[in-house]
Amino acid sequence: MSRIRFTRRLPAAVAVAGLALAVSACGGESSTSSAGTAPAAADQLKPNADLSQQTLQITVWDGYTPEELPAKVKEKLKVKDMKVALHDTNEIAMTKLTAPGDSGIDVAFVSGQYAQALNEQGLLEPIHPELIPNLANLYPEATQLSYDKGNKYSVPYTWGTTGICYRSDLVKTPPTSWNDLLKPPAWADKKVTMMTTERWLALPALKALGYSVNTDKDEEIAKAKELLLAQKPHLLGYDDVTFGDKLVSGESMMAEAWDGWCPTTDAKGNIKFAVPKEGSDLWVDTMVIMKSSKNKEAAHALINYILSPEIHSWAAENINYKVPNKAAMEQVKIAKGSLLGIKPAELLNGESIVDLGEASVKYTRLSTEVTAQS
Amino acid sequence: MRRARLLYVPFWGTYVFLYLPIAVLVVMSFNSGESAYTYEGFSLKWYGELARDERVLDGLVNTLIVAAGSTVIATVLGTLLAVGLARHTRSRTLDAIALMPAVLPDLVLAIGLLLFYGVIQLTLGLYSVVLAHGLFSMAFVAAVVRTRLTGSDTSLEEASRDLGAGPVQTFLRITLPQLMPGIVAGALLAFTLSLDEFVIAFFTIGNTEQTLPIVIYSMIRFGVTPEINALAAILLLVSFTAVIAGQRLTKIGERESNRTPGAPREAIKVQGEADSTDVGEKRAEN
Amino acid sequence: MKSEVKARPVSRSRGRRLGAFVFLSPGVVYLTVLLLVPLALVLSNTVFRRGRFGGVVYEFTVENFERLADPLYLGVVANSVKIAAITTLIALLIGYPTAYLIAQLPGKWKTVALVAIVLPFWTNFIIRVYAWIILLSGPGLINSVLGTKLELLYNQGTIVTGLLYSYLPLMVLPLYAAIERLDPQLREASANLGASAFTTFRKVTLPLTVPGVMTGCLFVFVPSFGNFVIPEILGGSKSIMVGNLIRDQFLKARDWPFGSTLALAIIAVLVLLLLVQAWVTRRA
Known part of the structure; x- marks a missing residue:
């Protein structure tokens, strides 16, 4: 008797419990999806933070940074560890970065309009220029890019058309x-x-x-x-x-x-x-720091390190992308057939893609x- | 007889169709050239490349972690569920729900879990894949263990209960030892299913980890090199050895049953279906 | 069962309840949380709006269903049904004779033949698909053997080939199980009564193996229908199936509600198929 009653009730109980969970979950969620929050006030970052307590996780296109970058970063910046995740397109990166929960990413490489969209969503940490002295290496044109004038939340890594x-x-x-x-x-x-x-x-x-x-x-x-x-x-x-x-x-x-x-x-x-x-267009692939990062000092140090001429010129020499870094480009030997010779002024003839809300x-x-x- | 000979065309055709691509894969893995298309000479260099490829090695480790974790979940829960369904309820709804993860298209499971993890704000990682793989593996373990249960003799269990043993005690002392071969088979199945699973892992894994099938997928998306062939050849060798060894073991283990050889995920459905039609026919006979 | 009336009815029933609780609750909780709630979410998402960056805005709308009714998307669903159906049909046409002959083989060879059918199944699914790129692509094996420059990749035929290659064993196995079970005396009787081999096949063998045929067709159709990896790798993203559409709604377009609506369409097609299968099997 009792067995039969139990099993009759079971599916109903299961269904009710499932629905209740689903409904409560829906109700709880509705606020988070509204977009377009203004960037919140920046965290106070300590310029002398102990980087050996911080680890770095970046996400980047396959082959877009030197393979030995993590090893070099560990050695130079004395961070505890650095790991590289790969994404094949901007869209996949957006899926990763906008997913609920902690994305686990400190620094992400995405194209300009996507950086803009991430910032509108309030997901990006404003760039603290005082922690990135190597910003001075950039071409002046690279600070006037229409998706982010003045590099407030993104730092250009490569650009082209x-x-x-x-x-x-x-x-x-x-x-x-x-x-x-x-x-x-x-x-x-x-x-x-x-x-x-x-x-x-x-x-x-x-x-x-x-x-x-x-x-x-x-x-x-x-x-x-x-x-x-x-x-x-x-x-x-x-x-x-x-x-x-x-x-x-x-x-x-x-x-x-x-x-x-x-x-x-x-x-x-x-x-x-x-x-x-x-x-055509002017596209820019940028580096951004996620607001959810717990390693923001290390993230800034990483971007600063990448902007140093010897690292940044790697991209130009090995993957044939122009980098918006004057000091780095001056070091680069331009190979035959290479497109690296295109000047920043010519590039800026292209129409910059911006996020359209x-x-x-x-x-x-x-x-x-x-x-x-x- | 002439007709029968005509039938041999699709018969041999099937085997050529199944094995030609595999043979080409293996041959090209020994290519000394850079291209996956043109054979230039014998070399083992792509195996060397593979051994140095950290992504592949990390992927392998992650895959093993996921497979081990989900197998433990699936085996424990699946066995309990099988016993519960066979002995403690007659609910057909529950029966159907328990089998659903094995029958639903993987893509539907994958997006359902992705949505769910999103709603509870779970940060994705390897464990989210472990939970997901545990879900469908559990259905398979439960199905395998159940076929063993329906065939087994209940008189010992009844005797145990008549002698005053509780359900848990009866389970541990009587049912579990009887079920062991089924449980081991279910666990092995769960492990192999998880090793090869791509779609669900692809949707539910964290940003910073990859399982081996995901690594293979992105390697192929980024172009075709003989390194993938080398990986393919090794995986083939491992699974062929495992299947043949498994075949030997089951032959020694249970002579009485003449089950078709095991196969991953979808093939078990064949097994389940065959059993259920068996039952149906028996009912019809009665 | 017969002992139920006898001793200690009270403690027996308590024991039963305890047993049901101990054995069923862990699995039921797991299934509820990770299967039923997720499915409920897929279902409920279909009536909400997309968030711009993914996620869901909980405002009621029927626009996802309106969009699904657009010939464009219905066309993709229909195209997926077509591709999966062609794959299933070819699998049946070559799988049936194969299974038939395997069933006639002497004992030892039977096992070998069956293991050989299942063996490719144990290797990684994506690697098996990848093998076809090497065979079919412009600089690939078939073109170099034939000395041609045919464009064999990136069309619907390649997708069918890939699906067939991946799921053919799932057709052969249930067919084998069904044919194996046939009583050879039935066929002999039919032949003795003067029926031709073809008539015997049509009137005796085929009707008796219909359940196996239905099962095999279902096993090939279901994974083919929802596939997105094969159309992407072998189809050049040009001819897409509903699986690609769903994948893209989640991982590219970030339109979860519409992706959920498409998933519902997949489930609907499959439920329809299961009903057809049950009906045909019962009639046979």
């Missing part, structure tokens, strides 16, 4: 316009890759149509979407990570690419990079809709 990376030996005519990518000629059919990271997916179409990369007008975004959908059947695929490998192997002949990831220094020397005549959701949806269309 977006263009068309192509195989000069395979294309019949070198690309000069975004339309060469958007409406590939017959000889390039299914030999083209595009990036899907939301804002860079839209960039070629927006620029080809003569719009701003920061437009929030629905009709302009809709027109860009039309172009991208018409392009889709002629693509090899979407690729934000290995488009360079596909060019080297000959699987593709043209790719939308960030300049630094275009393998122009490949041994065979037939990979070239072109900025289309309609213009609520309107940035439109680009997220654009990216979903273009990839979902079959």
Whole structure:
């Protein structure tokens, strides 16, 4: 008897308990998701803090910092430990950093508009310039970037532009316009890759149509979407990570690419990079310190160390990204075919991508809709 | 006879289809060149690269931690649940719920857990994967142990209770020893399922750790090198040895049953299904 | 059961209750917290708004369902059903003869053949998918053997190949179990009564193995339908399935409510399939 009664009640009890938990959880949560809090007052940081009590956890793109960086940092800064986590795209990094709970990250590498979005959410620690004397090494232009004028919450690590990376030996005519990518000629059919990271997916179409990369007008975004959908059947695929490998192997002949990831220094020397005549962007990859970090002094020390010419020049020499560090760039020997020669003033011709607040959701949806269309 | 010979085309086709890619993987792992596509000569250098790759080694350690932790949870809870379901309730709802983690698509479980961890503001780490793997492994352990329970003789348990032993005592003295082979099999299954699990781990792991399947996934996303082939060859060797050894052991262990050889996650569903149709047929016969 | 009436009814029932509590409560608590509550969250999320940076704003809305009804997303769901169905059908067509022949093999070879079917299953799933990149890509093996420059990767056919490769064993195993159980005398009787081999297969073997066929189809369809790794690695993110869409809502677009709504769509399709399976099996 008792057994039967018990089991009859059990599913009901389980269901009620589950619902109660879910409802209470929902109620408790509703306040945290409202965005756009102003940056709170900075913590008091101690310039002479004992770094040997602090550990560092950073998140960065694969291969974007020297492999021996943790060892060097431990030796030079005397921090207890330093660990590196990897993310493959800005979006994955955002997922990590905005997840509830402690992300466990002290310093994150993200692009400028994402740093801006993180700051709007109140997740970033303001930069304490007094703890980063090496900020003086930056080009003056690098302190006037539109997503964060005066480097209040982010420090630029690399900068560059977006263009068309192509195989000069395979294309019949070198690309000069975004339309060469958007409406590939017959000889390039299914030999083209595009990036899907939301804002860079839209960039070629927006620029080809003569719009701003920061437009929030629905009709302009809709027109860009039309172009991208018409392009889709002629693509090899979407690729934000290995488009360079596909060019080297000959699987593709043209790719939308960030300049630094275009393998122009490949041994065979037939990979070239072109900025289309309609213009492009100025992107900046930045370093930010998370407000939740318990190792803020060490985080500042790390950024300061990275800004020293010998470390910062590594990025330029090894991954072919221009760094916004005058002292570092002056040390760099510029290899043949390298794109490092582009001057800061030329770079600033590009339109800087800024976060669009609520309107940035439109680009997220654009990216979903273009990839979902079959 | 002619018809039968015609059937051999898909038969051998299946085996070629299953083994050709694996053979190519292994051959290319000995490539001396840089490319995963063109074979240039014999070399073991990619195995050396692999042994020095800290990400892979860390991933391996994390995977073993997760597998061990989730196996302990799954074995204890799954065994208790199996006994409870078989002996202490007749609720079919509860039965169905207990099997759900094994039947639901992994992606649905993964996002459910991600949402849940978010709501309780849990900082993700290895233990969040341990809890998640414990969930679906528990369902498999419970299923395996139950098949053993339904086949086992209840008269000893009844005798024990008639002699005044409580349920816990009966369980420890009588049921547990009887169930041991099932529990060990369930635990082994839980361990291997966790070793290979990607989707749930991908969604519920912390920012700073990776399990081996996640490392492999990102290695592939970042391009194709023979180092992955070397890793593949080693994993193949380990699992082939384990399967063949396991096969030998089960042969020695239980001669009476002619079960199909074990297989990871989805294959156990085959087993469960076969058993349930057995039961259904027996019912129909009666 | 028969002893229930006899001794010490009071302490027996207390013992039962204690037993139920001791054995069931740990598992039930675990299942409640980590399965039922998460599923309740997925369900409840479908009627709320997205937060800009992920998370959920708890304002009631039906916009997620409106969006799901958009032909664009329904198209992705339909395309996933199509890809999974094609995979299942091919798996059945090559899996049935394979299972049939395995069942005819002499004892020792039977075990070998079965182990050989299951063996690839024990290796890492992603590595098995990766093997196909080496075979199919532009500079890959098939092109170098044939001396061609075909673009074999990044289309729906590649996705089907990858899915088939990953889940074919799940078709063969239940089919084998079903065929193995058949009484060979049935077929002999049918042949003795003058039926051709084909008629025997159609009238005797096939109907009796329908439950196995349904099980195999379900085992291949379910993991194929919700897959996102294979479309991503072998499909070049160009032709996507509903799994990719869900993954992207959580890890790219940070739109948890819409991702949850898509997950609900997956569950709905699967429940429908289970009902069909139960119905067909019962009729057979």
